[in-house]
Amino acid sequence: MLVAGVAWGLYSLRGRGQGDAVATNAASFARALPLSIAAWAAAALLGVTRLDPTGARLALASGAVASGLGYAVWYAALRGLSATPAAIVQLSAAPLAAAGAVVFLGESFSPRLRTASVLPIVLSICGRAGACASAAARAIGARER
Numbered sequence: 001m002l003v004a005g006v007a008w009g010l011y012s013l014r015g016r017g018q019g020d021a022v023a024t025n026a027a028s029f030a031r032a033l034p035l036s037i038a039a040w041a042a043a044a045l046l047g048v049t050r051l052d053p054t055g056a057r058l059a060l061a062s063g064a065v066a067s068g069l070g071y072a073v074w075y076a077a078l079r080g081l082s083a084t085p086a087a088i089v090q091l092s093a094a095p096l097a098a099a100g101a102v103v104f105l106g107e108s109f110s111p112r113l114r115t116a117s118v119l120p121i122v123l124s125i126c127g128r129a130g131a132c133a134s135a136a137a138r139a140i141g142a143r144e145r
Helices: 002-016 021-045 053-078 083-105 111-129 132-144
Strands: none
Touching: 002 021, 002 053, 002 083, 021 053, 083 111
């Protein structure tokens, strides 16, 4: 998750400077397509996959359409944010998704989920204020008790 977060942050910082967010994302998706097809073909050759037409349509809708639109909206919003507020907004996505899972899917709001939801946001806000290390030490100490 750490690598994914860093990669997403770098992708956002690079994309913020691009002129046309939709064209930039379309080009990124197009560059990723050959690797995706190769991975699917390798899995098919190994017999560990099957293609369900409904699943394929849903995957395309989710991956290409929803993600593409999401990136375009994100880059449009990113133009008005500096790096730190943008990072806080990014880190809010996972807790919001977790809240949706609790509300709409009946997931348990366990202590682990609470910690995983709150800690990234608190640490990013503390980092802006310069108190990140002490807040992290307190949060880790409280979690271990």
